[in-house]
Amino acid sequence: MEAVLARPSAKSYQFLSFIRKRSDAVAEISRDLNREVKRISPKYFYDERGSRLFEQITATEDYYVTRAENEILVERAQEIADLIGEDCALIEPGCGNCSKVQYLLSALRPTLYMPIDISTPPLQKAARHLVNRFPWLNCTAINADFCDLSFVPTLIGEQRRVVFYPGSTIGNFEPADAVNFLKAVRDIVGSEGGLLIGVDLEKNAATLDRAYNDREGITADFNLNVLHHLNRIAGSSFSVDSFEHLAFYDSRKNRVEMHLRSIADQTVEFAGSTLNFSAGETIHTENSYKYSTESFSALAAEAGFIRAQTWYDSKHLFSMHYFVADDTYNSNQ
Ligand code: AVI
Numbered sequence: 001m002e003a004v005l006a007r008p009s010a011k012s013y014q015f016l017s018f019i020r021k022r023s024d025a026v027a028e029i030s031r032d033l034n035r036e037v038k039r040i041s042p043k044y045f046y047d048e049r050g051s052r053l054f055e056q057i058t059a060t061e062d063y064y065v066t067r068a069e070n071e072i073l074v075e076r077a078q079e080i081a082d083l084i085g086e087d088c089a090l091i092e093p094g095c096g097n098c099s100k101v102q103y104l105l106s107a108l109r110p111t112l113y114m115p116i117d118i119s120t121p122p123l124q125k126a127a128r129h130l131v132n133r134f135p136w137l138n139c140t141a142i143n144a145d146f147c148d149l150s151f152v153p154t155l156i157g158e159q160r161r162v163v164f165y166p167g168s169t170i171g172n173f174e175p176a177d178a179v180n181f182l183k184a185v186r187d188i189v190g191s192e193g194g195l196l197i198g199v200d201l202e203k204n205a206a207t208l209d210r211a212y213n214d215r216e217g218i219t220a221d222f223n224l225n226v227l228h229h230l231n232r233i234a235g236s237s238f239s240v241d242s243f244e245h246l247a248f249y250d251s252r253k254n255r256v257e258m259h260l261r262s263i264a265d266q267t268v269e270f271a272g273s274t275l276n277f278s279a280g281e282t283i284h285t286e287n288s289y290k291y292s293t294e295s296f297s298a299l300a301a302e303a304g305f306i307r308a309q310t311w312y313d314s315k316h317l318f319s320m321h322y323f324v325a326d327d328t329y330n331s332n333q
Helices: 021-031 048-058 064-084 102-107 120-134 152-156 175-189 205-211 218-234 293-302
Strands: 014-018 088-094 114-117 139-143 162-167 195-202 242-249 254-263 265-271 271-276 282-289 305-312 318-327
Touching: 014 120, 021 218, 021 265, 048 064, 048 114, 048 120, 048 218, 048 271, 064 102, 064 195, 064 205, 064 282, 064 305, 064 318, 088 102, 088 152, 102 120, 114 120, 114 152, 120 139, 175 195, 195 293, 205 242, 205 254, 218 254, 218 282, 293 305, 293 318
Parallel strands: 014 139, 088 114, 088 162, 114 139, 162 195
Antiparallel strands: 195 318, 242 254, 254 282, 265 271, 305 318
16 A cells, blocks of 8 residues: 555645555455355445435434534533643544544644545545644544554654544444454554543433434435445446345344345346345345443453543433553453
8 A cells, every 4th residue: 555645735734545446345345245144344335425424314313323422522522631631643543524523622732633534535625624623733634444554653653642433433343343443543552542432322222223214314325325335336236226224223232233125136246246135135234333331341451441531421322431551451362
């Protein structure tokens, strides 16, 4: 992967691209669609339209997640900033439209802000908006799949590092993969750094079912849009109208599952192979795990983090944790 420097419009703003070749993405999707249980990684939701639809989801009455998290950030920004401390480099993997960090920036005043996102135009737009709104901000925007953070140390140097990971995006990983991702974060922040992370709490099935089946049908459009995205990047022949949105909470696994269900027997051409679907068969597109404070702290402990502080919204729907490095942690254990 080679970094491409694009138009540093001010001394304090850089845009770097580490995007993988399209053929790698198509090969990965093809592998997943040819498994016994077909699946698509949720990262492919976020083309330009998908990113817009996600923003619309966050504004629906039924998707409580963003409202609850924003309430915490607005109410607790100073407290959070005091705990994190001065002069850190703030790294935000999967920053989307960078809306959440805006609540923190004035209180925290990081020496560097590094937003990372896979979706190019929304990242460019968000980063430009930020540097206009906060003219003092030193911003290096990275266009990349944030699952590989190996480029971060060389770009940041010796500054103390804090990773900001809001939105409960950690819930979209399988728990074992979440531990591996948090281990990579722990390696990046080192023994002096920290992790500020938003995690959706376990709650009743009705609230969760409503949040992922909003009455405006935006989550359904968001889920189905992944097939348009695939058709565009892989030249595949998905007939989007022949699939329907399915989302439900599985209380045994503590996760909301999203699928696309085929409404007929059909075949789809994808990257040189023919995929057969029977009516009712699904493609698994997303898991969204929910955690208690205790279960998430245990997961983070496996990656070498100790919980320093937790904040909740007034309805106790969502949690924001600050973790620091556990000095006694041995990564080989
Ligand atoms: C980005 N992520 C945390 C969202 C979630 O709640 O799992 C994505 C989403 N899927 C459906 N609605 C929102």
